Amino acid sequence: MLRINSIFLKQMRLRSRSFKFVFGIMIYNLILLIISMFIFEMKFNININDNIDYAASQDIYNIMIVLETLMVLIMVPFFTAASIASEREKQTLDLILSTGINSYTIVLGKLLESLSLLILYVLSSLPVISIIFTIGGISILNIIQFIFEIIVSSIFIGSMGILSSCIFKKVISATICSYVTIVVVSIFTVGIVLITYMYIRFFGLNIQDLNLNWIAFVIMLNPVIDIIHAVSGDSFFIGSLNTQIINMIDSADIMKYWELISISMRIIISIIILCISAHLLSPVKNKDRLRRSRK
Amino acid sequence: MLRIDNISKSYSGFSALKDINIEIEEGSIFGLMGENGAGKTTLMKITSGLLMPDKGNIYFYDENIYANINSYQKNIGYMPDFFGVYDNIKVIEYMLFFAGIYGIYDKKADKRCIELLELFGMKDIMQEYVDTLSKGMKQKLCLLRSVIHSPKLLILDEPCSGMDTSSRIMVKQFLSELAMDGTSVIISSHIITDLSDLCTSIGVLDQNQMVINGSMDEIMKSINEKDPIYINICEEKQRAIKILKENRFVNSISIDDMLLMINFNGTKNDEADLLTSLIKSGVKIQSFDRKKGNLEKVFLHIKDNA
Numbered sequence: 149m150l151r152i153n154s155i156f157l158k159q160m161r162l163r164s165r166s167f168k169f170v171f172g173i174m175i176y177n178l179i180l181l182i183i184s185m186f187i188f189e190m191k192f193n194i195n196i197n198d199n200i201d202y203a204a205s206q207d208i209y210n211i212m213i214v215l216e217t218l219m220v221l222i223m224v225p226f227f228t229a230a231s232i233a234s235e236r237e238k239q240t241l242d243l244i245l246s247t248g249i250n251s252y253t254i255v256l257g258k259l260l261e262s263l264s265l266l267i268l269y270v271l272s273s274l275p276v277i278s279i280i281f282t283i284g285g286i287s288i289l290n291i292i293q294f295i296f297e298i299i300v301s302s303i304f305i306g307s308m309g310i311l312s313s314c315i316f317k318k319v320i321s322a323t324i325c326s327y328v329t330i331v332v333v334s335i336f337t338v339g340i341v342l343i344t345y346m347y348i349r350f351f352g353l354n355i356q357d358l359n360l361n362w363i364a365f366v367i368m369l370n371p372v373i374d375i376i377h378a379v380s381g382d383s384f385f386i387g388s389l390n391t392q393i394i395n396m397i398d399s400a401d402i403m404k405y406w407e408l409i410s411i412s413m414r415i416i417i418s419i420i421i422l423c424i425s426a427h428l429l430s431p432v433k434n435k436d437r438l439r440r441s442r443k
Numbered sequence: 444m445l446r447i448d449n450i451s452k453s454y455s456g457f458s459a460l461k462d463i464n465i466e467i468e469e470g471s472i473f474g475l476m477g478e479n480g481a482g483k484t485t486l487m488k489i490t491s492g493l494l495m496p497d498k499g500n501i502y503f504y505d506e507n508i509y510a511n512i513n514s515y516q517k518n519i520g521y522m523p524d525f526f527g528v529y530d531n532i533k534v535i536e537y538m539l540f541f542a543g544i545y546g547i548y549d550k551k552a553d554k555r556c557i558e559l560l561e562l563f564g565m566k567d568i569m570q571e572y573v574d575t576l577s578k579g580m581k582q583k584l585c586l587l588r589s590v591i592h593s594p595k596l597l598i599l600d601e602p603c604s605g606m607d608t609s610s611r612i613m614v615k616q617f618l619s620e621l622a623m624d625g626t627s628v629i630i631s632s633h634i635i636t637d638l639s640d641l642c643t644s645i646g647v648l649d650q651n652q653m654v655i656n657g658s659m660d661e662i663m664k665s666i667n668e669k670d671p672i673y674i675n676i677c678e679e680k681q682r683a684i685k686i687l688k689e690n691r692f693v694n695s696i697s698i699d700d701m702l703l704m705i706n707f708n709g710t711k712n713d714e715a716d717l718l719t720s721l722i723k724s725g726v727k728i729q730s731f732d733r734k735k736g737n738l739e740k741v742f743l744h745i746k747d748n749a
């Protein structure tokens with residue numbers, strides 16, 4: 149564990165020294181601020197005597213969630229895809245691999261590094277987000293839930309980024325690959341559900357006769373829907389279509405433990421992907437080791 | 444301590460190494476020589492566990508390194524033939540970072556890193572950024588980095604290529620001290636004279652094969668044996684030939700007017716005895732000359748044989 153620290157502390161120090169990083173945080177918060185002020189103006193441009201519309205603050209909160217979700221979708225692949233490929237490009241990967249450090253440690257260190265960057269972004273945006281608190285309607289619990297959900301999604305998306313970082317030698321190809329993967333996974337999972345939905349509609353099938361619980365698992369894997377669903381409830385973003393899709397799932401248990409299932413599923417998949425990454429990273433493979441030592 | 448056993452490696456059909464065998468003793472310095480593209484870097488990467496050979500094994504204290512590569516790697520220091528630069532990192536941070544990876548922290552790490560930097564007179568620049576250093580400085584830093592954890596085996600790929608003369612001497616001094624303390628060193632170079640005074644044994648790679656491999660003394664002797672002695676005489680040619688024929692170390696004699704060329708496989712002492720007996724018998728000698736063997740000749744021999 150200490151070894152992870154040393155990999156990841158160094159990167160943090162390097163990062164915080166770089167102009168790009170500070171600039172990035174500034175721009176991000178500026179955008180967030182402008183948008184929230186804009187919405188604030190629109191929603192609350194009212195007389196002192198009017199009643200305050202608490203639903204409006206829920207709306208701002210929802211928009212913030214979409215923004216932060218977009219940030220995870222954009223930043224995490226960017227950080228993670230560069231993590232290992234950039235060491236390869238700078239030729240520092242061999243130095244690290246020759247120290248006898250476990251490749252699982254490297255992969256974990258890189259993931260932690262990207263996550264901590266992301267958390268820095270999220271934390272830095274809290275003051276802006278807390279504007280909403282001045283109106284009320286959002287509980288601290290919402291915020292904690294939101295941050296937790298962001299972390300799980302980042303691990304999920306980050307593991308895909310790390311995997312492409314291990315596969316590709318160039319940062320640019322790794323970055324493109326991880327974005328493409330996320331787009332494909334998002335479209336594919338939504339696509340399957342929509343096609344099923346339309347199929348049922350078209351042939352006028354009775355939902356009750358079919359076992360459509362698998363749809364839940366497909367939806368849970370969608371990086372976009374899941375964050376939004378988890379934090380803001382069913383009615384947001386996909387609107388009534390979302391509700392109808394959710395209606396196809398008739399297992400009460402799945403609905404009840406949605407969060408738990410979704411989180412465990414994504415964590416397990418992340419772990420599998422990270423293990424594959426570590427395996428790809430190590431120049432001397434377990435398989436070879438066994439074959440050789442048996443000789 | 445280290446036995447490289449029948450290693451072969453090819454890159455998509457192109458054979459970079461073929462059936463390489465090397466044995467390295469504790470505290471010895473093994474010089475790996477070869478021209479560009481001979482396969483030195485490939486062999487070094489395999490030895491440091493960064494590349495998987497297609498065939499063969501490596502044993503470290505009789506244990507197959509592939510049984511637990513990570514624990515083997517903790518015992519070695521590897522310096523590649525390039526310098527990996529992190530942006531925005533200071534010399535001392537660079538050292539401390541690797542100390543951390545090797546599990547050395549805090550005060551102990553500070554002490555060790557500064558101690559090492561002082562060795563090469565680099566303490567003054569420890570607050571400078573690594574990417575602003577000159578090539579030779581980077582190489583020295585890279586070498587220091589590879590010994591932070593006092594490895595039992597040091598693998599150095601062309602460590603001196605960018606260094607000035609005084610740095611080279613400093614590095615050589617440093618390496619022989621390490622070897623004296625029991626560290627084994629594998630060092631590669633394509634500059635032959637670089638290694639001749641440092642190594643205890645050498646191996647020469649020529650197009651993926653090991654053509655010469657052995658201890659420095661043996662190899663020097665074999666070179667010397669192959670070198671003829673040239674004797675220029677003024678008088679008493681027949682007597683000289685008679686004496687040469689009687690000497691048991693002389694294998695063959697060729698005569699070109701007053702120049703006698705003999706193949707001689709004795710030691711330096713035998714050589715001196717031969718000269719004495721010639722002079723004692725009254726042969727007038729103008730010159731008695733044996734070209735000293737050196738490692739450069741090793742290459743010439745290889746080229747001749749090929």
Ligand SMILES: Nc1ncnc2c1ncn2[C@@H]1O[C@H](COP(=O)(O)OP(=O)(O)OP(=O)(O)O)[C@@H](O)[C@H]1O
Pocket residue numbers: 454455457459477478479480481482483484485486524633
């Ligand atoms: N990754 C690779 N893919 C394909 N061929 C390679 C690769 N690495 C090395 N080679 C080839 O293997 C041969 C040996 O290369 P290597 O780098 O080991 O030589 P070297 O002795 O270190 O040369 P130099 O003195 O230039 O450093 C070369 O012909 C090279 O072209």
Ligand SMILES: [Mg+2]
Pocket residue numbers: 483484485524600
């Ligand atoms: Mg090389």
